[in-house]
Amino acid sequence: MNVRLQFLGAAHCVTGSKYWLTLDGLPTPHHVLIDCGLFQGLKELRLRNREELPLDPSLLDPVILTHAHIDHTGYLPKLVHNGFRGRIFCTEPTADLLSIMLLDSAKLQEEEAAFANAKGYSSHHPAVALYTQTDVLQVLPLVESVAYDSELTLCEGALTLTYREAGHILGSAIAELTVQGATQRKQLVFSGDLGRYDNPVMHAPAVIREADVLLVESTYGDRDTHLQNPEEELANVVNEALRRGGVLVVAAFAVGRTQSLLYYLKKLRQEGRVPQAPVYVDSPMGIRVSDLYPRHPSAHRLGHGNVFDFSGLRFVTESWESKALNDKSGPAIIISASGMCTGGRIMHHLYHRLPKPQDTLLLIGYQAEGTRGRDLQEGAASVKIFGAAVPVHCQVQHLDGFSAHADRQDLLRWLDQFRHPPQQTFVVHGEPAAADALATTLRQRGWSNVRVPGYLDHVLLFENI
Template structure:
């Protein structure tokens, strides 16, 4: 048996995660796509979503998803529309999240295409979405959910799949794939996106002791972002923002960050460490995701029941209610998505609140290159929105410690569990500086052999003659 791997995304960037694994025997071959994500951020990356794949989707036997974030799952509807009819494996919470997130992704694309056609600014006439609501409906029946630590044999015993807790978002997993050849067995480990240690909501990432081939993410491979006391830091930002007499607008990803914020705000309010001002969650997806936690009590630390509710919390579901918040003045907290300020209801809040000196914008997650969040983080004094240049007069605060990604110290902690260096280590899902920094440490300080950052579309033969 020959085992090949091709890097179709998350190579020299933090988006578009896709890896094609091919097992070839004299009699036949099997193809597995690990993750199936959309490229996001820079336009040059987003354009890759329209490129033809270097393989026929109909020849793929299975897709294995590490988690539901769109940069890991959002290409699925197009893959199915283009001919994929195989099985899609994921954890049980991920399956529930996909039914929310893929439909939302399709809705946003349909709206963007309609807006582009109405305004006439697309270079394509007419502008079309990458996929539609109807395409997503073709994906959902293909999902097969699995429990953590429950191995599944595939392809006549040639491959064994196991999900392990990754701690990144609800349902996130690292993936172990054991290839069973005629005479040898080899283990491939895909870290997926690794979460933080000691997260009060999610479990720590599970560790591995052995791998022949390792793909490890490197979002924060070049820096430490942990803060000693996240609770205390959040309380400080909330108190400083509200003391200015304005509203604190928090850009939070609907999945993960919103729920962690609600946990901390509930605790801080109960302890009297922040004022009892109204808290609005203006993210329909964030609300739906929060409702999933009681359905999966074993996938997080909070257990059963309504784990996020507290007095003064309001979930905003209707668009009219969301718009009314724009005219609200005085101390309040608004949590809205998206976390990188690229779309969703937060755009309208930014349009109205960026010019207000008394208001505060809090960024609590990774801000990718090319996103509005990154430009705000980098201190731009005006941002173009809805065809207008909007001055940035509000305070802009960044708290990296609330990222759902392990930082450099935590990545190395996770990697230290391997009892011996993998035979091949590929550093993925990181911007070039971050990926190369982690690769350099493993090569020079740890002495790991064959550590490198793969190129986009690069294809490597991992094993021959198994």
């Protein structure tokens, strides 16, 4: 059997995760896709979402997902639209998240296309959504959940899948794949996105001891982002923002970041370290995701019950309520998505709040190159919203320490647990500087075969096993 791998995304960039694994030499060749994400950020990356994949989707079976974030799952509706009819495997919490996130992604695309056509600012005439909510409904029946630490046999017994805890978001997993050839067995490990060891909400990433081939993410492969005291750092931003009598707008990913933020705010308010100002969660998806935590108590550290609720917290569900927040004066806190300020309800809040000096925008996670969030983090004097240049007069704060991604220290801690370096290591899911830095560090530590693959690179992993 020959085993091949092609990098269809997350190579020299942080988004678009797709890895095409081919097993040749069986009675029928088997094609497996690990993750199926959308490219986000720079226009040159986003344009790849509309390019045809170098494979026939009808030949794929299965798709193996590491977690539910759109840069790992958001291409699924397009894949199904183009002919995929195989199985989609993920953990049970990820399966619950998928229906929420993919429908939201499709809805946003449809709304943005309609808005662009109405306002006439799209470069495409007419603007067309990449996929629709109808396409998403074709995806969901194909999804099958797999429990952590249970072995699933695939591809006529030539491949087995085992999910291990990744600690990134609810349901996130490391995918361990075992390839059984005629004479040899090989272990392939796909890290997915790894979480932090000090996350109070999520479990720590599972220990992996052995791998013949490893794909490891490198989002923060070039830097340490741990805050010395994340609670105190957040309290300082909240107190400063509310002291000015303004509104604090927090750009938070609906999955993971919103829930961690609510955990910290609840704790700070209970301890009297921040004012009892009203807190509005203006993210329908964030609200639905928060409701999943009590359904999966073993998948996080918070246990049973309504783990995020506190006095003064209001979940904003209706669009008219969301729009009414534009007229609200401070002190108040609005948590909204998307976390990179690329779409969703936060766009309206940015449009109204960025020009106001008394207000504050807090970015609490990784901001990909080419996103509005990255521009704001880097001090842009204005940003384009709804086709108009909006001046930035508000305070802009950024706390990397609340990212759900492992930083350099976390990554090395996880990698150091391998008994010996894998035969082949591929550093993926990172901008070039971050991926190259992690690869260099691993080489310095004695990992001899470490590569940073490029987009569409094709590798023969094993021959005649």
